[in-house]
Amino acid sequence: MTQISSHGIALNPVDPGFGELRDSIDIVDDATALRARMREDGYLFFRGLLDRKLVLKARREILLKYAIIGEIDPEKPLLDAIAANDTAIDRINLRAFAESVRSGIEYERIVLHPRLLGVHRHLLGSEVHAFDFRWPRFVRPGEACGFHYDGPYMMRGTDRIFSSWIPLGDVSRSEGALILLEGSHRQAALLKTYARKDADRDKIPWLGTDPIKLQARYGGRWLSTDFTAGDVLCFTMHTLHGALDNNSPEGRCRLSSDTRYQCADEPRDERWNGASPIAHGQDKVFCPGLGNWNNRDFQDEWKRVDARGRLVMPPPNDEKD
Ligand SMILES: O=C(O)CCC(=O)C(=O)O
Structure with a gap:
């Protein structure tokens, strides 16, 4: 069986410290039940909320762009997204590339899908604004994402926001699925301190990269599943989450x-909204992976570019929490 791990720390999904996400597709049309469950669990997982074929169209649209820059093995089927060794990512206009991935029409159909907006309308009880910025993620074998609340990165406008994580293809646990810590949205120690930070002003790194240490400190089981295209996982700004390592034996990228x-009529975080969101600074481009810096200066996810939009790689650093 393929190893399941996060940041190199082996995890055993049949251990009592791990569990399966609860499926809420049976209550998807019941606003009261959805709100109650979000309050209780800190997340809502929907198996098959979206049409698989539509999700795969978005997958194809994005993978074609990664194939153009040499990230995907041209001798294998495109939709398998097998990593290649001859990437040109350091020789392209990364700013333009990232913008082209983010703004594809098939991808937009997923982000603004009526069923997804409907869930958020139920949760928020009002018309919904989808953040103008979007985070499509291409995760190479060996890569993952550190553990964090979304709040410090998103809440300059309002705290009534939900995140949706959408696999654009099948993503098993061993291929880098998202995991979240049960009950972490009620964790007083985190709510009093970490939750109140602003990631840019306070310059915070990941809360941690070791799931075992975090679990020992905060309790709760780590929850995940083997995701399939069409599934959606919504969660609060205060649900601790991160990713499993992409250990795909075939070298599949995730x-x-x-x-x-958020509610359409509430103030918006200027980092991610408006015609040109300020993000984490105009000299940085969303480009996850390529190394581990414990997200100091957002480097795990945001890369500095020069005037031509070319990648300026930060010096290597395997710093962990
Ligand atoms: O997909 C990942 O690796 C991380 C996603 C994440 O942090 C998020 O959805 O907030």
Whole structure:
């Protein structure tokens, strides 16, 4: 069986410290039940909320772009997204590339899908604004994402926001699925301190990269599943989450998306909204992976580019928490 791990720390999904996400597709049309469950669990997982074929169209649209820059093995089927060794990512206009991935029409159909907006309308009880910025993620074998709350990165406008993590293809646990810590949205120690930070002003790194240490400190089981195209996982700004390592034995890259939704008439975080969101600074481009810096200066996910939009790689650093 393929190893399941996060940041190199082996995890055993049949251990009592791990569990399966609860499926809420049976209550998807019941606003009261959805709100109650979100309050209780800190997340809502929907198996098959979206049409698989539509999700695969978005997958194809994005993978074609990664194939153009040499990230995907041209001798294997495109949709398998097998990593290649001859990437040109350091020789392209990364700013333009990232913008082209983010703004594809098939991807937009997923981010603004009526069923997804409907869930958020139920949760928020009002018309919904999808953040203008979007986070499509291409995760190479060996890569993962550190553990964090989304709040410090998203809440300059309002705290009534939900994130949706959407696998753009099948993403098993061993291929880098998202995991979240049960009950972490009620964790007083985190709510009093970490939850109140602003990631840019306070310059915070990941809360941690060791799932075992975090679990020992905060309790709760780590929850995940083997995701399939069409599934959606929504969670609060205060649900501790991160990713499993992509240990694909075939070298498959993981493709997924994260997007945020809030009430249409509430103030918006200027980092991610408006015609040109300020993000984490105009000299940085969303480009996850390529190394581990414990997300200091957002480097695990955001890369500096020069005036031509070319990648300026930060010096290597395997710093962990
Ligand atoms: O997909 C990942 O690896 C991380 C996603 C994430 O942090 C999020 O959806 O907020």
